[in-house]
Amino acid sequence: MNAMPSPLQQQAQQLSDSVTRPIPGSRKVFAEGSRPDLRVAMREIAQTRTPTLFGGEDNPAITVYDTSGPYTDPDARIDLTAGLPSLRARWIEERGDTAPLPGLTSEFGRARECDARLDAVRFPARTLPRRAKDGANVTQMHYARRGIVTPEMEYVAIRENQRLELLGAAGGGGRHPLLMQHPGQSFGASIPARITPEFVRDEIARGRAILPCNINHPESEPMIIGRNFLTKINANIGNSAVSSGIAEEVEKLVWAIRWGADNVMDLSTGKHIHETREWIIRNSPVPIGTVPIYQALEKVDGRAEELTWEIFRDTLIEQAEQGVDYFTIHAGVLLRYVPLTAKRVTGIVSRGGSIMAKWCLAHHRESFLYEHFEEICEIMKAYDVAFSLGDGLRPGCIADANDAAQFGELETLGELTKIAWKHDVQTMIEGPGHVPMQLIRENMDKQLAECGEAPFYTLGPLTTDIAPGYDHITSAIGAAMIGWYGTAMLCYVTPKEHLGLPNRQDVRDGIMAYRIAAHAADLAKGHPGAQVRDNALSKARFEFRWEDQFHLGLDPEKAKEFHDETMPKDAHKLAHFCSMCGPHFCSMKITQDVREFAAGQGDATGSNADAGDVAAAGMAAKAAEFRAAGAELYRPG
């Protein structure tokens, strides 16, 4: 490491204010677990009191799941050149089944370390990686199947519950009104009212959920992916040959998790893939995924036919020792499926899939990923890297949806899942793509049947091809639906899809669209507590608690900005209208008038009467009066 910080290091020493200023209205809180070093980060949104005019009552703080890590915690000291605190290091050490390595195992990794030309871009504070001791299997699935509840599993259980227990009973007994929720339709999911560590263990043991947490990524805040948990989203970052440097990618990471990405994939295909990834993982509180074939392809200068199992194997180890939490591996692109794509409208749209197809054809051999799959499992289980079995043959347009190539690969992924589970390697299955709405359900049903309920992780799907520039929307529609049907994680699509590399604004837009899709899915599934935030926000809206409404939204900054475009003054935050309708036409204002009027007319039922009850009584009394006076209800015709 140089004594003098490089320009990159200097840049990194300050993240821009836009990615670290606290999220308006929220403060970081921690829920305590069963041991002092188990503190689960969440966000708490305070609310103001309901105005006396509308009944005057306290409104509870709302706890929400938080992916933004220490970056939005004003008490945290951020130093990107040092990386985040190693939250899980002690838990990993205590398990006693891993040991630090004397050096890097991968050839490529060692070569990079010694290359002085990379000093300016290398992450400064690297420590030696760990690996399983001989014969040990260190995956969360391995522990789960042995009945062990790890600290990671406990962390996740606390995190998923979002401190709903604080909403307790309303004064006078009964459920808190904010907990009121429509029954869901979960298509056979099994979501308990309260997530316990034991439930987490059981779901992981069955393979129905995964907890991606490489032993070399101790900085990560544990999270879980599975249909019986909150629906998760993934954002993609990463440079290409045509765009973007390391500092920009790190900032995209922090930006992405600020807005709500549960996981991030680094899909870099440009310069310094290895170094970029190191900076990202060391500073990421969320699991990081990669597609190792990209870097393998870079090592052979873009000539797919020159890929070998050995190069790929070394790449897996290199990346596992950096701490990548899951690998997308297109082991289902078999030689016999490639001809099935010949007549497709858009062929093979997966980068990894097209690379493997090219290799298979050039060598006229079966995929080396498929052939060496068990050896891959041996590597994964030594570090606890999870599989994301890639959908290399996903449809890239509506016309190609649900074709033989796509479903053939899915069947093979099911076969590979069984093999992975033989090794207790955590596994999720990637999915489409471009699928019109009437064909989405079939994808979910087939995946459940073929893959033993392993978590499904789809890219959208896009429900039409005709809107380049708006594919975050074409796909949010499909993603919400497939999330409802049981998909566990939704990979985001930005407005730049099909057109270019996304910038920060695109990343934000993509994440917002996907947070919406994921939450819409949770509501539809009837996920316990999902409706709390909707209820709280709508109550705030109805009571004209504008700041509370903004703070409870997914994007408090945008909501306020939009409101203030036409009504910017502080006094406007107390206004009982906005510029949509103005003071005379605001329906909620008029509704409040109506309730007040009716309450004034109703019986005096004492000071504890519920305002809604009094209004209802008042209105009903008036209606009764009307009928009793003999006025017939007009019945035309």
Added chain:
Amino acid sequence: MNAMPSPLQQQAQQLSDSVTRPIPGSRKVFAEGSRPDLRVAMREIAQTRTPTLFGGEDNPAITVYDTSGPYTDPDARIDLTAGLPSLRARWIEERGDTAPLPGLTSEFGRARECDARLDAVRFPARTLPRRAKDGANVTQMHYARRGIVTPEMEYVAIRENQRLELLGAAGGGGRHPLLMQHPGQSFGASIPARITPEFVRDEIARGRAILPCNINHPESEPMIIGRNFLTKINANIGNSAVSSGIAEEVEKLVWAIRWGADNVMDLSTGKHIHETREWIIRNSPVPIGTVPIYQALEKVDGRAEELTWEIFRDTLIEQAEQGVDYFTIHAGVLLRYVPLTAKRVTGIVSRGGSIMAKWCLAHHRESFLYEHFEEICEIMKAYDVAFSLGDGLRPGCIADANDAAQFGELETLGELTKIAWKHDVQTMIEGPGHVPMQLIRENMDKQLAECGEAPFYTLGPLTTDIAPGYDHITSAIGAAMIGWYGTAMLCYVTPKEHLGLPNRQDVRDGIMAYRIAAHAADLAKGHPGAQVRDNALSKARFEFRWEDQFHLGLDPEKAKEFHDETMPKDAHKLAHFCSMCGPHFCSMKITQDVREFAAGQGDATGSNADAGDVAAAGMAAKAAEFRAAGAELYRPG
């Protein structure tokens, strides 16, 4: 009229370039009907030839439905102070059942005409309105039920077919590949392969579709709303007390139809509602809707309790004589339903609904809209104004979805539909609102059952409350689904929903989200020809015909702008990659390489061989070679 044009008139004399420049890649075309004055405007998107590298073939021009009117036709002469040509005037006159009035019928209208203070804002070129001759009923439903196919019905049939017949058979017989489409799931709709004027007549006669076309809006290009036709969208414009003048609203109209609004509602609640509406209708090629209670409320200075049937009646006539094509009338907000909203989280969120609720409570009487409903029908049928029966009690948050107030009103709307149909008044039914996904289907089923299959016209629905700033997306999800289930028209929601009056950018964003939802619904329903545009665009994408891809998209300007952010040069439009992946990693580029390679290896089958077949044969040959060589397919485990 003043000799000297007012500032408003001067402003109007030039629409900004942004709303009138031709849509990139499109040209206006006209399909001829059975008479010389029946020419249906559409847009044709030319395509370039497939590069020789990829097979070298012509690509047909694609015809798409076009709502933009003469504004995007470089041959049209636009003069906003004169209004659009009266396309339908002769058809109306020929029917012989209407006559021009000697003056305006409504008191208010006459008062406005004489008020010199309004000279500067009055539309200059007004002519006298028409009305049905005594005893005549001039609705399209009335004609339809008498077996008459009007020119409007013929226009609509041609328009809906989108000149699909031009795609004819591919060389060598069989369907054109662009016509390939996945079978849909239409939940019992009855969409024929080809729309005939007789089919249109029958759908209108049954009440399953409406063709909104006031005899005083002869400038409108006929369009149809019904589940067996293309899914339509509506955009809202209009000022409020807090924002926006006449020129801005006219520009919003032209902007909205440019991007694809099938209908526009003028929801003005601010100054000069009457004059604003005149400018809008005279210049609108699409049907215009209003909510007459808003203007009625303005006439009583915002005091809902001072509304009377007489004021409302005069307002209906005033607006009908201007040419409004459909009225939203909240005749289902009955006294007995109002108490059912007392315990709601967001009460009554419909402006009209809250106004009527206030009136009913204040007078403790049944709604005057309900009481006088048949008199309203008598007015409507004299001008052919359609009902949009308002959902004044729609849910304004997830918690209130599908409650007794909402469904009670829906039942009453069903009852009122029957009455309207007794008078042959065209009728559609408005719908929600905020509804979580698992509750959407119930809305459609109930509406079909209660309202005799009258077209459903929903506002979204929004599938979650938690994303102010992004409600075009929360609602596009619900809109796509309810469109799939059978909703005929989707009323858009912009990013400004709940926060303020939308500006031009918001209008564009809302329309794009809703064009997406409507098209996704058409695909899912299996609407004949819906997939043509998706197929054409995806083929262009795969062949790196960048400009064709942009031109075929819903928003050619944005697609190109996004692409050019990172790859702006002309040469880039020939590039076989974009900045997402760069030249080595573009999967479609690699796929093309794979196909080329395989075709090179395959049999020489003669110059007419289909490239896909040759590639498939080549790849299959390689795979067979592999197996024949004795190499076993590795079968792990």
